[in-house]
Amino acid sequence: MADETTGARVPTVIADDLHIVYRVNGARTGRGSATAALSRILRRGKDDAARGVRKVHAVRGVSFVAYRGEAIGLIGSNGSGKSTLLRAIAGLLPAEKGKVYTDGQPSLLGVNAALMNDLTGERNVILGGLAMGMSREEIKARYQEIVDFSGINEKGDFITLPMRTYSSGMAARLRFSIAAAKDHDVLMIDEALATGDRKFQKRSEARIRELRKEAGTVFLVSHNNKSIRDTCDRVLWLERGELRMDGPTDEVLREYEAFTGGTDKPRKPKPKPKAPPRPAPLPS
Numbered sequence: 001m002a003d004e005t006t007g008a009r010v011p012t013v014i015a016d017d018l019h020i021v022y023r024v025n026g027a028r029t030g031r032g033s034a035t036a037a038l039s040r041i042l043r044r045g046k047d048d049a050a051r052g053v054r055k056v057h058a059v060r061g062v063s064f065v066a067y068r069g070e071a072i073g074l075i076g077s078n079g080s081g082k083s084t085l086l087r088a089i090a091g092l093l094p095a096e097k098g099k100v101y102t103d104g105q106p107s108l109l110g111v112n113a114a115l116m117n118d119l120t121g122e123r124n125v126i127l128g129g130l131a132m133g134m135s136r137e138e139i140k141a142r143y144q145e146i147v148d149f150s151g152i153n154e155k156g157d158f159i160t161l162p163m164r165t166y167s168s169g170m171a172a173r174l175r176f177s178i179a180a181a182k183d184h185d186v187l188m189i190d191e192a193l194a195t196g197d198r199k200f201q202k203r204s205e206a207r208i209r210e211l212r213k214e215a216g217t218v219f220l221v222s223h224n225n226k227s228i229r230d231t232c233d234r235v236l237w238l239e240r241g242e243l244r245m246d247g248p249t250d251e252v253l254r255e256y257e258a259f260t261g262g263t264d265k266p267r268k269p270k271p272k273p274k275a276p277p278r279p280a281p282l283p284s
């Protein structure tokens, strides 16, 4: 979205030659046993390899600039580094090399976002709202809207039951609804839409479009190319931690689909077999 005074686009996230490396302890010994831990302590000071620490280089030299008002899809095969990149943008993982600059507080909404399973949906709406920096009054004012959006109460009074009694789809819907209640500077959604049913997905996609209009930037990780096509105007394609392509949704998805060999379109229904010819009526 352009700045009203200068007409320039406003950057919200800048990744500059970003590298993220995970370190896995005890990779050599196979188990995290007490002896392995003791031997690690004794070898402290030596390099990672000598201490049995394995490195996983999950994001390799990724650079891009995201602007206000953009909805950006993140695609790539399993383990290509999408979630890692989001976690790094949210400031949850340190950069090994390079930098991430963000304007405002990025919020990461993952399917694993931590709400309390033993609390009721109702309490979790309040907890989630507070965690996002909303005031009690704001939460109170939007409470019904959040519950209605989630559709949790469509089949009974589930919102007053503990979240552990929810199906994974119901829990994901509630998480999305809580996060979507606030206008975010940068909202990152990790596969949250995949768990809801079609009706909820449609509602969520509409809300993502609204959030964009309210001048935020939305990142969406999804294995569902249709969701990406319906919500994003730009796509980053990661493969083995590297940024393979960054461009308009149609162009990137075309290449990606050629790479994966699938178009992700609903298959055409098979033509119904023709009814066998009826026997001619017997002459009376």
Ligand SMILES: Nc1ncnc2c1ncn2[C@@H]1O[C@H](COP(=O)(O)OP(=O)(O)OP(=O)(O)O)[C@@H](O)[C@H]1O
Pocket (backbone or CB within 6 Å): 022, 023, 024, 056, 057, 058, 076, 077, 078, 079, 080, 081, 082, 083, 084, 085
């Ligand atoms: N906590 C961790 N410790 C060590 N390695 C990790 C950790 N989390 C992810 N990885 C590794 O980092 C790489 C990228 O993983 P990531 O979860 O970012 O991929 P992804 O593209 O989101 O995958 P998916 O589509 O399957 O969700 C993978 O090789 C994975 O094994």
